[in-house]
Amino acid sequence: MTKKVATREAYGRALAELGKNNPAVVVLDADLSKSTKTADFGKLFPDRFFNMGVAEQNLIGTAAGLAAAGKTAFASTFAVFAAGRAFDQIRNSVAYNRLNVKIAATHAGITVGEDGGSHQAIEDIALMRSLPNMTVFVPADEAETAGAVEAAAKMDGPVYIRLGRAGVPSIHGEDFHFETGKAVVVREGRDAAVIATGIMVTAALEAAGALTGEGIEVRVISMHTIKPLDIDTIVSAARETGALVTAEEHSVIGGLGGAVSEAVCENYPVPLKRLGVQDIFGESGKPDELLVKFGLTPAAIADAVREVLKRKGQ
Numbered sequence: 162m163t164k165k166v167a168t169r170e171a172y173g174r175a176l177a178e179l180g181k182n183n184p185a186v187v188v189l190d191a192d193l194s195k196s197t198k199t200a201d202f203g204k205l206f207p208d209r210f211f212n213m214g215v216a217e218q219n220l221i222g223t224a225a226g227l228a229a230a231g232k233t234a235f236a237s238t239f240a241v242f243a244a245g246r247a248f249d250q251i252r253n254s255v256a257y258n259r260l261n262v263k264i265a266a267t268h269a270g271i272t273v274g275e276d277g278g279s280h281q282a283i284e285d286i287a288l289m290r291s292l293p294n295m296t297v298f299v300p301a302d303e304a305e306t307a308g309a310v311e312a313a314a315k316m317d318g319p320v321y322i323r324l325g326r327a328g329v330p331s332i333h334g335e336d337f338h339f340e341t342g343k344a345v346v347v348r349e350g351r352d353a354a355v356i357a358t359g360i361m362v363t364a365a366l367e368a369a370g371a372l373t374g375e376g377i378e379v380r381v382i383s384m385h386t387i388k389p390l391d392i393d394t395i396v397s398a399a400r401e402t403g404a405l406v407t408a409e410e411h412s413v414i415g416g417l418g419g420a421v422s423e424a425v426c427e428n429y430p431v432p433l434k435r436l437g438v439q440d441i442f443g444e445s446g447k448p449d450e451l452l453v454k455f456g457l458t459p460a461a462i463a464d465a466v467r468e469v470l471k472r473k474g475q
Contacts (some may be wrong), residue, residue, distance in 0.1 A: 164330030168359075169267040171306035172324050173198025176235060176265075179314055180206045186314065187227055189213055191220045191238035191402075197267045197324075200235045217242045221250035221262070228260040233314055239273075240266035240323060246284035256292040263313045267324040270410035271438065271455055272360065272448040281443035287415025289321040290388045297388040299323040299409075299417075301362035302332045305385045305436065307340020318340065319387070325410075327448050329360050331381065344391040345366045350380035353466050353473070354398035358384045358417045361408035361436075361457060368462035372419050379466055387417055392424045401431040405468035406434045408462055413437040432472035434465040 180186050180202050189211045194200040195363055198381040203210035213350045217238055219289040224234040236243070240456030241265040244251070256260045289297050298320065306324065313320040347362065348369050357365040362383045369379035380402055382394060399405055405425065407418040425433055438455055452458055 165330050165439070166303045167326060167328045168300050168302070168306045168324040169196070169198050169326060171303040172265055172267070172310060172322070173201040175307040175310035177205055179310060180209065180280065183233065183314060185233045186338045187211070187232045187234050189220050189224050189236045190240065191215060191217050192240055196422045197237040197428060198267070199235070218250050221247040221264070222254055224262045225250070225254040225258070225260050227270055228262045230257070233261050233263070235263045235265055237265045237267065239280065240269035240282035241280050242308055244282060244321070248274060248288060252307060253316045256294045259294045259318050259321070261317055263320045263322065265310075265322040265324060266440040268326045270329045270359070271324060271443040271451045272325055272410065274451065275445050276449040277445035278442035283412045283438045283443060284415065285323060285409050286387055286409070287419070288414070290420065295388065296320045296386070297323070298386055299358040300385050301359055301383050302329055303356075304331065305339060305383070306334040306336040308337070312339055314342050314402065320428065323359065325360055329362070330364055330471040331406040332366070342386045342389040342391055344394040345383045345385065346380060346394070347383050348379070348381035350378040352378050352404070353470055354380040354382060354402045355408060355462060355466065356382045356384050356395065356398065356405060356417065356421055358387065359410050361410060364457065364459045365408055365462055367459035368466065372463055373457060376472070377466065382444055384417060388421060390420050390424060392428065394429045395421055395424045399425055404432045404466075404473040406436060406462060406465045406469055408436045408457070410457060411437050413435045413439060432469040435468050436461060436465055
């Protein structure tokens, strides 16, 4: 069985490696470094690591100051605190001024589990993609995470990287190349396409495999960059398959589903079904049980594909 690695763990490793090659990188955390895995960087480079305490607004404000002084600042905390509690600082100090701050937010989505709805960020993609100058990455596995961290460090300007708590299997091989704003077709198919992000890419692949037994060939696309959005790949999938499903561990409002819907409606309208959290808050429970309850499973994706195929034929 393939070993599972959480994207937050992959982030910690990639960040530590980045620090070896880029002395301009500094890392800030809000007293959660063991959970966000920035502690890996802190052990290697204690003079470039800053624990800001439970003060997320100060975390972002200080990161902005360091960036204004010429540093590449990675700021980490849980997604619900980064995107929510510190939104004003992200908007006015970081995005407005186009500063070189990379917000790597972990524990996103309902798979935070028992911590419950208060700690399950399901609106962070919507908030971050609405900000001018902000790039938004949602990696699906270790390789995409490492690529996102490297790309974020190289580009000039603010970036939001959404990371998860739970382990996920590898999707890509060692030859994977991450390209900002360029989705990856991880499975070919002609009948319908599932556009997924984060942990839902693995679920989409499982659904596609199951549907093969019914004679349905599903294209699976990993949309690791939500902004800038790869409209060309989306439109190609719409034109070549005629039916789309989006899948994300986020609200269906304003996230991947909303972004894809906008692109499709403006360029090539086809039947589309959005899978995600349906305009409700999360709740406490085991991650796997919550995924079932909120309809974020391979079986739910397969059902959605069958639905859009029926609409496609109307």
